[in-house]
Amino acid sequence: MDVDNKCIRAFVSNVVVFPDETCQAVIQVKNSKIHSIQRHSTDVSAFTEDQVVDCGDLVLMSGLVDSHVHINEPGRTAWEGFSSATQAAAAGGITTLVDMPLNCIPATTSVKAWEVKMAAAESRCWVDVGFWGGVVPGNSAELLKMVAHGICGFKCFLVNSGVDEFPCVTFDDVREALQELVGSKSILLFHAECEIEDTISDEDPPGRYSTFLKSRPQKMEALAIQRIISLCEETKVRCHIVHLSGSKNLPMIRRAQERGVPLSVETCYHYLTLSAEEIPDHATQYKCCPPIREAENQCQLWEALRDGTIQQVVSDHSPCTPDLKQPGKMNFKDAWGGISSLQFGLSVFWTGAQARGFTLQDVVKCMSLAPATQASLQQRKGALRVGLDADFVIWDPTETFTINESMILHRNKLTPYLGKTVRGKVYKTVLRGNVIYDRGNFCTAVPRGKFVFAPNLI
Numbered sequence: 180m181d182v183d184n185k186c187i188r189a190f191v192s193n194v195v196v197f198p199d200e201t202c203q204a205v206i207q208v209k210n211s212k213i214h215s216i217q218r219h220s221t222d223v224s225a226f227t228e229d230q231v232v233d234c235g236d237l238v239l240m241s242g243l244v245d246s247h248v249h250i251n252e253p254g255r256t257a258w259e260g261f262s263s264a265t266q267a268a269a270a271g272g273i274t275t276l277v278d279m280p281l282n283c284i285p286a287t288t289s290v291k292a293w294e295v296k297m298a299a300a301e302s303r304c305w306v307d308v309g310f311w312g313g314v315v316p317g318n319s320a321e322l323l324k325m326v327a328h329g330i331c332g333f334k335c336f337l338v339n340s341g342v343d344e345f346p347c348v349t350f351d352d353v354r355e356a357l358q359e360l361v362g363s364k365s366i367l368l369f370h371a372e373c374e375i376e377d378t379i380s381d382e383d384p385p386g387r388y389s390t391f392l393k394s395r396p397q398k399m400e401a402l403a404i405q406r407i408i409s410l411c412e413e414t415k416v417r418c419h420i421v422h423l424s425g426s427k428n429l430p431m432i433r434r435a436q437e438r439g440v441p442l443s444v445e446t447c448y449h450y451l452t453l454s455a456e457e458i459p460d461h462a463t464q465y466k467c468c469p470p471i472r473e474a475e476n477q478c479q480l481w482e483a484l485r486d487g488t489i490q491q492v493v494s495d496h497s498p499c500t501p502d503l504k505q506p507g508k509m510n511f512k513d514a515w516g517g518i519s520s521l522q523f524g525l526s527v528f529w530t531g532a533q534a535r536g537f538t539l540q541d542v543v544k545c546m547s548l549a550p551a552t553q554a555s556l557q558q559r560k561g562a563l564r565v566g567l568d569a570d571f572v573i574w575d576p577t578e579t580f581t582i583n584e585s586m587i588l589h590r591n592k593l594t595p596y597l598g599k600t601v602r603g604k605v606y607k608t609v610l611r612g613n614v615i616y617d618r619g620n621f622c623t624a625v626p627r628g629k630f631v632f633a634p635n636l637i
Contacts, residue, residue: 186209186612187207187208187209187226187230188207188209188226188230188231188232188612189207189225189226189231189232190231190239190609191203191204191221191223191234192204192234192237192238192239192573193221193234193236194234194236195239195240195563196238196240196241196539196542196543196563197218197540197563198540198543198548198562199540200218200540201539202218202219203219203221204217204218204219204220205217205220205223206239206569206571208569211568211612211613212566212567212569212611212612213563213564213568214565215565216563216564216565232607234573237573237574237575237606237607238573238575238576239572239573240539240542240543240547240572240574241543241547241548241563241570241571241572242560242570242572242608242609243271243273243274243275243546243547243572244273244274244275244276244277244546244547244548244550244551244554244556244560245268245273245275245276245493245494245521245524246276246277246331246491246493246551246553246554247277247279247421247422247493247495247496247550248264248268248276248279248493248495248496248521249278249279249282249496249497249498249517250264250278250279250283251283251498252283252296253284253295253296253299254282254283254284255282255283255284257590258500258590258591259589259591260590261299261300261303261304262305262626263590264589264590265304265305265306265308265628266305266621267521267587267589268305268521268522269305269306269615270522270605270608270616270619271521271524272572272605273521274570274608274610275307275308275560275561275570276306276308276309277310277311277331277554277556278300278308279311279334280310280311280333280334281313281336281342281345283296285344286313286315286342286344286345287310288313288315288318288321289318289321289324289325290325293312293325293330297310302625303626304628304629305615305621305626305627305628306608306610306615306628307560307570307628307629307630307631308629308630309554309556309632310331310630311332311334311368311554312325312332312333312334313333313335313345314333314334314348314352314353314356315335315345315346315348315352316349316352319355319356319359322359322360322365323359323363326360326363326637329634330365330632331366331555331632332366332367332368332419332553332633333356333360333366334369334370335348335352335353335356335367335369335370336348336370337350337353337369337371337372337373337403338370338372338373338403338468339374340370341468350406350410353367353406353410354410354414357411357413357418358414362637363416363636363637364636365555365636366417366419366553366555367416367417367418368418368419368420369403369418369420369421370421370422371400371403371404371420371421372395372399372468372469373399373402373403373406374399375398378394379394385510385511385513386461386510386511387511388455388459388462388465388511390512391470391511391512392455392470395468395469397425397426397428400423400424400425400469401425401431404431404432405431408432408440411435411440411441411442412440415441416441417443418442418443419442419443419445420432420442420444421495422445422447422493422495423446423450423480423489424446424450424471424472424476425469425476426472426480426483427476429479429483432488433488436488443490443549444483444490445490445492445550446480446483446484446489446492447493447495447520448492448494448520448523448527448528449465449518449520449595450471450472450477451484451492451528451531452527452528452530453595454471454473454474454477455470455471455472455473455474456473456474458471461506461509461510461511462507463506463514463515464504464518464593464594464597465595466504466511466514466515466518467495467497468516481531481535484545485535485537489545490545490549491545491546491549491550492524492528492545492546493546493550494520494521494524495517496518496519496589497516497517497519498517498519498589498590498591499515499517499591500591501591501593503515518595519589519591519593519594520596522587522588522589523582523594523601524546525542525546525574526580526601526602526603526604526605527596527599528542529576529601529603530601530602530603533602539576543562547560548561548562549561554633555634555636556631556633558634568610569609569611569612570609571608572605572607572608572609573605573606573607573608573609574603574604574605574606575606577602578602578603579600579602579604580600580604581598581600581601582594582596582598582599582600582601583597583598613627615627
């Protein structure tokens with residue numbers, strides 16, 4: 180139980196972001212929930228001084244929801260753990276994250292394995308945490324059991340996942356899983372790449388980024404997405420493409436969405452802000468799958484976000500120990516594929532978004548509401564609405580800072596954003612009415628995050 184969950188508090192700001200407007204507002208919090216909202220007002224005379232959190236001209240908006248985070252505990256806690264990941268999340272304005280089912284040991288592919296993961300996470304989370312399950316060959320009988328226990332949905336790979344504990348599935352496996360989920364409100368997430376014939380020759384130097392990019396062409400995504408759309412249309416089960424990289428696939432996605440296929444799409448900060456042209460040879464901190472593509476491709480992703488073809492932006496925070504990357508030494512073929520950005524997503528995204536005319540409402544829509552909805556958590560998270568959890572991020576969208584290693588809270592500090600100057604600084608993070616992070620400091624001696632579960636989706 181929260182120490183002060185029965186306290187009444189009032190958060191007041193001149194810049195509060197709602198879906199339809201940004202205005203002055205007073206948000207009253209009671210029992211960890213948003214109790215009332217008074218728009219176009221800063222009148223807090225009904226509250227005592229110690230009940231009021233005055234944000235002045237700082238932006239107050241719904242806490243971020245990052246629905247694509249690899250925490251890796253238990254089993255690969257040296258890569259990342261619940262304590263370090265959720266502290267980094269809190270420092271970045273994230274109040275809820277959803278943990279991916281792979282890179283941990285055991286992988287979250289059964290109720291029993293999920294219970295092992297929750298035991299490892301117990302009392303170690305600084306923000307609220309939900310969980311994805313995994314679809315692997317032979318585990319379809321576990322899916323509805325996990326849904327009944329509150330899993331947010333499922334993830335599968337159509338190509339080698341990179342870890343033996345989480346094998347990829349065939350399209351027959353996918354059809355079996357989707358048929359198991361027919362009639363439920365659950366969702367299946369796809370790493371949408373398929374294997375193709377080798378496109379690399381002996382003359383292609385493995386240390387060059389151009390070689391790596393050539394090895395993961397957009398055709399890999401296209402083949403997977405075509406089949407995903409077909410199966411989604413056939414079964415009517417919600418499907419979701421994670422970390423879309425290739426813009427050439429947007430037209431077929433748009434056509435599917437226009438004819439009512441229940442298909443949603445995300446992309447990641449790195450695809451929107453980094454480009455292939457800027458990546459040096461052996462700069463393996465940039466390696467991820469699917470890969471970061473060219474600047475023109477990036478422009479098309481931004482336009483798809485603007486028109487709603489892509490609904491959400493997430494981190495795909497996928498760290499590892501330094502020996503698995505060795506920037507400057509290891510080649511792209513051998514290095515681990517994953518980018519760490521959990522703590523800086525709001526700033527990284529806003530830097531590019533505001534330059535392209537996106538608004539604060541757009542930030543809330545694609546970084547709070549859409550990922551909460553994808554994970555079936557929208558009845559608790561993702562918006563400023565009476566009855567929802569009082570989760571807020573309070574930040575200055577005009578302030579710039581340069582990312583350096585000393586400020587990074589996730590366990591391994593390797594990231595392509597080191598040395599980059601970004602716009603938008605988080606000042607306070609509020610979890611269920613409690614200020615948990617304030618200007619670089621944590622406001623409680625113990626983690627106060629809880630597990631969040633999807634409502635009954637069967």
